[in-house]
Amino acid sequence: MKILRTKKAASATSAAWRRDGQSVALVPTMGYLHDGHLSLVRIAKKRADRVVVSVFVNPTQFGPNEDFERYPRDEKRDFALLRKAGVDAVFAPTPEEMYGREGATVSLSESALSTVMCGAQRPGHFAGVMQVCLKLFNIVRPDVAVFGEKDAQQLAVLRRMARDLDVPVKLVGAPLVREGDGLALSSRNTYLSPEERKRALALSSALATAENDWREGRCDDARRAVASIRRRIAKAADSVDYVVAVDKDTLEPVERLRPGVLIALAARFGKTRLIDNHILR
Ligand code: AMP
Numbered sequence: 001m002k003i004l005r006t007k008k009a010a011s012a013t014s015a016a017w018r019r020d021g022q023s024v025a026l027v028p029t030m031g032y033l034h035d036g037h038l039s040l041v042r043i044a045k046k047r048a049d050r051v052v053v054s055v056f057v058n059p060t061q062f063g064p065n066e067d068f069e070r071y072p073r074d075e076k077r078d079f080a081l082l083r084k085a086g087v088d089a090v091f092a093p094t095p096e097e098m099y100g101r102e103g104a105t106v107s108l109s110e111s112a113l114s115t116v117m118c119g120a121q122r123p124g125h126f127a128g129v130m131q132v133c134l135k136l137f138n139i140v141r142p143d144v145a146v147f148g149e150k151d152a153q154q155l156a157v158l159r160r161m162a163r164d165l166d167v168p169v170k171l172v173g174a175p176l177v178r179e180g181d182g183l184a185l186s187s188r189n190t191y192l193s194p195e196e197r198k199r200a201l202a203l204s205s206a207l208a209t210a211e212n213d214w215r216e217g218r219c220d221d222a223r224r225a226v227a228s229i230r231r232r233i234a235k236a237a238d239s240v241d242y243v244v245a246v247d248k249d250t251l252e253p254v255e256r257l258r259p260g261v262l263i264a265l266a267a268r269f270g271k272t273r274l275i276d277n278h279i280l281r
Contacts, residue, residue, distance in 0.1 A: 022049035026142035032187035061128030202236030241266035
C-alpha cells in the first residue's frame with residue numbers, strides 16, 4: 001500500500017493507474033477507522049480496479065467551538081487496517097499541504113440542502129465538506145467515490161454539488177453499519193462514557209420502532225412518527241438537536257412515510273453529538 005503525503009504524489013499515482021486503463025475509486029475519511037469505513041472500502045474494491053482512501057481531519061468543516069483539536073486520530077492503526085483491507089493507496093496530507101500556508105480563499109456557498117438539519121446547527125460545515133471533497137476529486141480524479149449513508153445529508157449535498165458543477169465522478173452510497181446492539185458506528189463513539197453509550201441506544205431503537213410501525217401499517221403519518229421518535233429519544237438524551245422525515249435526495253419534509261424517506265436525527269449525550277438515520281426502503 002502506497003502512503004501518499006502530497007497532492008502531487010496522489011495525483012501522479014492515480015494518473016499512472018488511469019493511463020494503464022485502470023479505474024480508480026476514492027473513499028474519503030477523517031480516519032480513526034471502524035467497520036463502517038471498511039465497508040466503504042469493500043464496496044470501492046468491487047467498483048474499481050484501484051482504491052485510494054484519504055485520511056484527513058479537515059479543519060474547514062469544523063466550527064470554532066467544535067472538536068477539531070480533540071477529534072480522535074490513530075494513523076498507525078488506520079494504515080494497518082487499510083493495508084489489511086487491500087487498499088492500494090492512502091492519501092494523508094497535512095492541512096498545510098491541502099490548503100497552502102494562507103488557507104483557501106475560494107469556498108462553495110451553502111444551499112437549501114446544506115442549511116437544514118445538521119447544517120442549521122453547524123453553520124459552514126457543509127461548505128467545508130464540499131470544499132474538501134471537490135479538492136479530493138480534483139487531486140485523485142476518481143471514477144467513483146464512496147460515501148456512507150450514515151451521513152445521509154452529506155451524501156445528498158455532495159450529489160447535488162457534483163450535479164450542479166458537472167464534477168465527473170460517480171457517487172456511490174453505502175449502507176449504514178451498526179454495532180451488534182444497534183448503535184451506529186462512529187469515530188465519535190469513543191467520546192461516550194459507558195453510561196452515555198447505553199443511553200445512546202435509544203436513537204437506533206426509536207428509528208427501528210418507527211420503521212416497524214410503518215412497515216406493519218400502524219403509522220405512515222410523518223409528523224406523528226417524528227413526534228414519537230422525539231419523545232423516545234428525549235427521555236434518553238441530554239438534548240435533541242433535530243428529528244426529521246424528509247425526502248432523501250431533496251431533504252424536503254414529507255407528509256407521508258414511503259420508500260425513499262430519510263428519517264434523520266441528531267442528539268447530544270454529555271458533550272458528544274451523535275447523528276443517526278434510517279432510509280425507508
Ligand atoms: P468520517 O471519517 O466520519 O468522515 O466518515 C468517512 C466516511 O465513512 C463517510 O462517507 C461516512 O458516511 C462513512 N461512515 C461513517 N460511519 C459509518 C457507518 N457507521 N456506516 C457506514 N458508513 C459510515
